[in-house]
Amino acid sequence: MLTLLYVLVSLVAVSMCFIPSTGPRIEKDQHGHISFFIKDEPGGLVDMVITMHVQKDFHVGKAIKNKESNEWYYSTSHYNLKDDDVLHYQISYIFNQGLAQRIYIGSIQFNTKTSMVPMPHPVDKRAAVVLYDDFSGNTLDFNKxxxxxxxxxxxxxxxxxxxxxxxxxxxxxxxxxxxxxxxxxxxxxxxxxxxxxxxxxxxxxxxxxxxxxxxxxxxxxxxxxxxxxxxxxxxxxxxxxxxxxxxxxxxxxxxxxxxxxxxxxxxxxxxxxxxxxxxxxxxxxxxxxxxxxxxxxxxxxxxxxxxxxxxxxxxxxxxxxxxxxxxxxxxxxxxxxxxxxxxxxxxxxxxxxxxxxxxxxxxxxxxxxxxxxxxxxxxxxxxxxxxxxxxxxxxxxxxxxxxxxxxxxxxxxxxxxxxxxxxxxxxxxxxxxxxxxxxxxxxxxxxxxxxxxxxxxx
Structure with a gap:
């Protein structure tokens, strides 16, 4: 059974008037595993990186675009979240081959009684990712x-x-x-x-x-x-x-x-x-x-x-x-x-x-x-x-x-x-x-x- 959570977050505005069409949808299954569903955005969105942590346990993943649903999707069994655990996350929307980035930051607390406790993190910084390397290849990237x-x-x-x-x-x-x-x-x-x-x-x-x-x-x-x-x-x-x-x-x-x-x-x-x-x-x-x-x-x-x-x-x-x-x-x-x-x-x-x-x-x-x-x-x-x-x-x-x-x-x-x-x-x-x-x-x-x-x- 999935516990469906709609998350309220605040936006890091890094280009004029950029507002995501909707916030992420996050689902937690009965094992405490997490899935992110994020609507695609116009303007040449080419990649999406999700950084998350619970207490000191950090995890980084790349979302994959589903062309049929027009959504980006990422799922991980890295965590086995329990009630009252707090998941902090940052979603990096990367446009134009990484030359521009929009950041969505939020935290949620899973609780069976309240369904969710949103904890927005206001940040106001213009940002552009100049280097990201998750070492997913077999050799070091000498372009970086x-x-x-x-x-x-x-x-x-x-x-x-x-x-x-x-x-x-x-x-x-x-x-x-x-x-x-x-x-x-x-x-x-x-x-x-x-x-x-x-x-x-x-x-x-x-x-x-x-x-x-x-x-x-x-x-x-x-x-x-x-x-x-x-x-x-x-x-x-x-x-x-x-x-x-x-x-x-x-x-x-x-x-x-x-x-x-x-x-x-x-x-x-x-x-x-x-x-x-x-x-x-x-x-x-x-x-x-x-x-x-x-x-x-x-x-x-x-x-x-x-x-x-x-x-x-x-x-x-x-x-x-x-x-x-x-x-x-x-x-x-x-x-x-x-x-x-x-x-x-x-x-x-x-x-x-x-x-x-x-x-x-x-x-x-x-x-x-x-x-x-x-x-x-x-x-x-x-x-x-x-x-x-x-x-x-x-x-x-x-x-x-x-x-x-x-x-x-x-x-x-x-x-x-x-x-x-x-x-x-x-x-x-x-x-x-x-x-x-x-x-x-x-x-x-x-x-x-x-x-x-x-x-x-x-």
């Missing part, structure tokens, strides 16, 4: 993404080389995997000590030559013992929303991140002059704690913004906040929705709809807010400069590092930390002492798994 190919260490002395190997970046079961692997498994142990890592010769590319990023010698203890993946979006946004449905990795010294940078030099110059937005960073350790006994591993995620007049400590500023996973869980246990909402007035990062960092633009501008001396490098920008220009999305899995992200003063339980940041051979110490961490790397648990990525320009 490109690889970092470099051993530069990401400015943090990290222990991986980013490369386009299929063992590090692949699609399986409708998910994108970014997985760190051992360099010795690909090239042999002796390669780390006597080999030559020539990225252009191996992969016909090197995207970042800084810090010997294109060419390294094993005889100098400079070949990274880890191979991993880093992807850049070809699309960029200036203000907008980013939504990433992902399951982060676990394993000691693994460092996953979703973040945004301006392409190239940036509007105001090299980092941190043109800003950085970190949607999510984490550490894969299960037992890592700081000097105060606070968890710093995979039970914690952080969101941060960076900016400044130079990269020295007196010229670099950052503002961030953290969020702990519910007691007895880690962020690597399941998929979560990580989001960025970025306007002239604020930058907000959330996980599963809960705030991690909520930052308002200083009304006096960032230069005055930080009390920087000298000429304002952002004077020609807006009040929110440097966060007033195009930023692209980056997805990556780093490992280790010798510049403080994994502090020497922290406690990693019985395994300890296998290197000192101050050591000139920190990277090889990490590998030599792998008996301290290798047992925490288990199969695909070390991979960052992503079900979908969406970038929307406001």
């Amino acid at each position: 993404w490109y690889f970092e190919v470099s051993a530069s260490g990401g400015g943090n002395g990290e222990f991986q080389v980013y490369c386009p190997e299929t063992s590090n970046t692949f699609i399986k079961n409708g998910m994108l995997y970014l997985k760190p692997t051992f360099t010795a498994d690909r090239f042999g142990e002796n390669f780390l000590h006597q080999g030559t890592l020539d990225l252009k010769a191996l992969w016909n590319s090197c995207t970042n030559p800084s810090e010997n990023g294109c060419y390294r010698l094993g005889s100098q203890n400079k070949i990274p013992p880890i191979m991993s993946s880093k992807l850049f979006s070809k699309a960029t946004i200036t203000y907008g929303r980013v939504e990433i449905l992902a399951k982060i990795p676990k394993g000691d010294w693994i460092w996953p991140a979703f973040w945004l940078l301006p392409p190239g030099v940036g509007k105001y110059g090299y980092w941190p002059k043109s800003g950085e937005i970190d949607i999510m960073e984490s550490r894969g350790n299960l037992n890592l704690k700081d000097g105060g006994g606070n968890a710093q591993g995979v039970t914690q995620i952080t969101s941060t913004i960076h900016y400044g007049k130079n990269y020295f400590s007196d010229g670099h500023r950052s503002h961030g906040h953290w969020k702990l996973a519910p007691s007895g869980t880690t962020w690597a246990d399941d998929f979560h929705m990580y989001t960025l909402d970025w306007t002239r007035d604020h930058i907000r990062m959330e996980v599963d709809g809960q705030a991690v960092l909520s930052w308002n633009t200083p009304p006096e501008g960032y230069w005055k807010h930080e009390g920087f001396a000298g000429d304002n490098i952002w004077a020609k920008g807006g009040t929110d400069a440097p966060f007033d220009t195009n930023f692209g999305l980056i997805l990556n899995v780093a490992v280790g590092g010798s510049r403080g992200f994994f502090s020497d003063g922290w406690n990693n339980g019985a395994d300890g930390k296998p290197w000192k940041d101050s050591s000139p051979t920190a990277m090889m110490d990490f590998w030599t002492n792998r008996h301290q961490w290798q047992h925490t790397w288990n199969g695909d648990d070390v991979a960052l798994k992503i079900k979908s990525v969406k970038m929307t320009q406001y």
Whole structure:
């Protein structure tokens, strides 16, 4: 038996006078499975994506058009909804091959006594989807993404080389995997000590030559013992929303991140002059704690913004906040929705709809807010400069590092930390002492798994 529910919602108006002819019809069967029926709209409607969640359980699906009934249809058995469960959803009407988007947002509460409790969500933003990828193909779509190919260490002395190997970046079961692997498994142990890592010769590319990023010698203890993946979006946004449905990795010294940078030099110059937005960073350790006994591993995620007049400590500023996973869980246990909402007035990062960092633009501008001396490098920008220009999305899995992200003063339980940041051979110490961490790397648990990525320009 179907329980028929007519849902009242509010419209996100993203083009003048666009009003759907009717709201969606939603049906819940006796098993709690959900079906959406949505009337077609004129104007070249070419696709429809439905994002929904109940509590922290997110699901994304594409509706299919029924030409006979002139309706779009989507059904899922992902949920077994019960009375009083609240289903939140967003229906993205995509017109003109994805160049324009209209969004319908709503929530309903299923209740046998009242039939339904509508909970509209008023939103007023103009929007256009510039990137959507649900990784439904067999290979990565290079019209949307490109690889970092470099051993530069990401400015943090990290222990991986980013490369386009299929063992590090692949699609399986409708998910994108970014997985760190051992360099010795690909090239042999002796390669780390006597080999030559020539990225252009191996992969016909090197995207970042800084810090010997294109060419390294094993005889100098400079070949990274880890191979991993880093992807850049070809699309960029200036203000907008980013939504990433992902399951982060676990394993000691693994460092996953979703973040945004301006392409190239940036509007105001090299980092941190043109800003950085970190949607999510984490550490894969299960037992890592700081000097105060606070968890710093995979039970914690952080969101941060960076900016400044130079990269020295007196010229670099950052503002961030953290969020702990519910007691007895880690962020690597399941998929979560990580989001960025970025306007002239604020930058907000959330996980599963809960705030991690909520930052308002200083009304006096960032230069005055930080009390920087000298000429304002952002004077020609807006009040929110440097966060007033195009930023692209980056997805990556780093490992280790010798510049403080994994502090020497922290406690990693019985395994300890296998290197000192101050050591000139920190990277090889990490590998030599792998008996301290290798047992925490288990199969695909070390991979960052992503079900979908969406970038929307406001």
